Amino acid sequence: MINTLPNTSVKVRLRLYAAGYCLHPEWVTIRGGSLRACRFPAGFALIEHPVRGPVLFDTGYASRFFAGTARLPMSVYRWLTPVAYREEESAANQLRRDGIEPERVRYVIVSHFHADHIGGLGDFPSARFVYLPEAYEEVRHCHGFAALRKGFVRELVPDDFVDRALPLDRAHTVPFPPECPFPQGIDVFGDGSLYAVDVPGHAAGQIGLFLSTERHDYFLCADTVWASRAFRESRLPHPLAGLIMSSRHRYRESFERLHELHKRCPQLRIVPSHCREALERWGTEGAPL
Ligand SMILES: [Zn+2]
DSSP states (O other): OOOOSOOOOSOOEEEEEEEEEEEEEHHHHSTTOOSSEEEEEEEEEEEEETTTEEEEEOOOOOTHHHHHTSSTTTHHHHHHSOEEOOGGGSHHHHHHHTTOOGGGOOEEEOSOOOHHHHTTGGGOTTOEEEOOHHHHHHHHTOOHHHHHHTTOOGGGSOTTHHHHBOOOOGGGEEEOOTTSSSOEEEESSSSSSOEEEEOOSSSTTOEEEEEEOSSOEEEEEETSOSSHHHHHTTOOOOGGGGGGOSOHHHHHHHHHHHHHHHHHOTTSEEEETTOHHHHHHHTTTTSOO
């Protein structure tokens, strides 16, 4: 078989979760979608690395989101995408229930800085934050309406964020097999376990993550699409969704690469952060064997 995927030499365990969800009209997120508001879970992933321990990919919402969006202009965020969330659903509380104290999490990989991905950063006091520098550059100076437009809620970023930051270094870029529509990735820990991949357009500097468990290969594609149907059927979002994108042109390129990846590698489990179908189907595959 032609090798399309990067070589993940270290296998990990994976569990998928969601911390709250938002309601959003489906037709904005996918061509031909229905007019009614659909639930979009705020997915996050627990990756259990054999040496680095528990690693998170994003965090979903947390109660801090409501404090951070209580006043104008940020309250507009909540009107546009009403959020349903219960405290027991926070990433920290769900991990605790599954036997992992939040203090044990040493890394949180941030796909991008939208509020539904960074809501829980403040709940992991021992974690270093891993992200692409351009993702944070895009938002760090934004306040008021500029922040709102970028879906950035400043209160969600811990005060000591910069001290704990571990930005990805492009010097650790490795080429992927020529058959892979994504030409390269950054070897996050330098051991071939996790590869961060550029999927910009939805947000500047957005990353996805290639990884493998003992049984399956995964690509956590963040918000490159909102639902698996989009890459399966090559259905782009409505042009209106472009209003919140950092670049329509780059979005399209990331989207087409994802669609191509699925076509070339249909057995690969592609997990969009907000796809209920993917989260429910594969949520516990990586649970302890
Ligand atoms: Zn999102």
